[in-house]
Amino acid sequence: MGGSRMQCDQFGRSFPDGLAGPGGNRLIAHLDACPTCRSRWRALRLGLRILREDSIRPSPGFEQALMARLAREARPPS
């Protein structure tokens, strides 16, 4: 591995948000040299892509049930 344990920790704290900053090139260089961080980053990218494709939507009756509940709440107690 191209980086020490400390370097990998630093990388984990700064990546990927630090890419656009002044240390961006150092982060990329670490990624280039360190198979562990490279493999971890690829796994993160792919995992997130799969997660983002998997949409969770409300069931068809969700909105109607909510509005009915709100209407009941708004009604003064009899």
Added chain:
Amino acid sequence: MQAVTADPRLAREVSLPHAPTAGAGDDAIDQDAVLVAAHLAGDPLAFTELVRRYQGRLLAHVARMIGDRDRGEDLVQEAFVRIHRHLGRFDPRRRFSTWAYAIAGNLAKNELRDRRRSPLVLHQTLTEGRQDGDRPLEFPDSSTQPDRLYRQRRLRALVEETVEQLGPAHREVFLLRELEGRSYEDIAEITGCSLGTVKSRLSRARTRFADLIRPHLD
């Protein structure tokens, strides 16, 4: 400082496909503010529009937080009821979306706390009971590629299970950032944590998520 030369191919590869930021942009915030004001002025359709804008996002967040879609719907309903009840006291200087996520997130955290107190309560997980119709149709040729379809579904289930393995506090930050595209400042406000805590939790969550899912992706 150590001089480095970045591999441009690698630099292209690491540029992140960022999470969608729908609802967090300035236009969306302005529309939320308009809808809140309209609701408070008596427009009967304004709150319905707020529900339509946020029901999917809040449900996705809460369902993944607690690992249960059906219960997630109950909690999001409850969140909207609370939002509706307290909208008159909403501080218009705040973002509606941040406030809504905080309410829904607190309900999810309470749910997880209650489960820890009552461990015998059975919960249907995200991956159980999922209907085929719930799936987005992004694999049109799947009928002729059953192996590929199976692998895609298995991967999705694994990824959802991996998210559930993150601790609740890390999972919340991870989902808000990576799926909802919220800023660090928003996440700090939603979770009631400092910016430093948000960044630290996100870094740990990313690393753990990657390490858990990596063996299944090779």
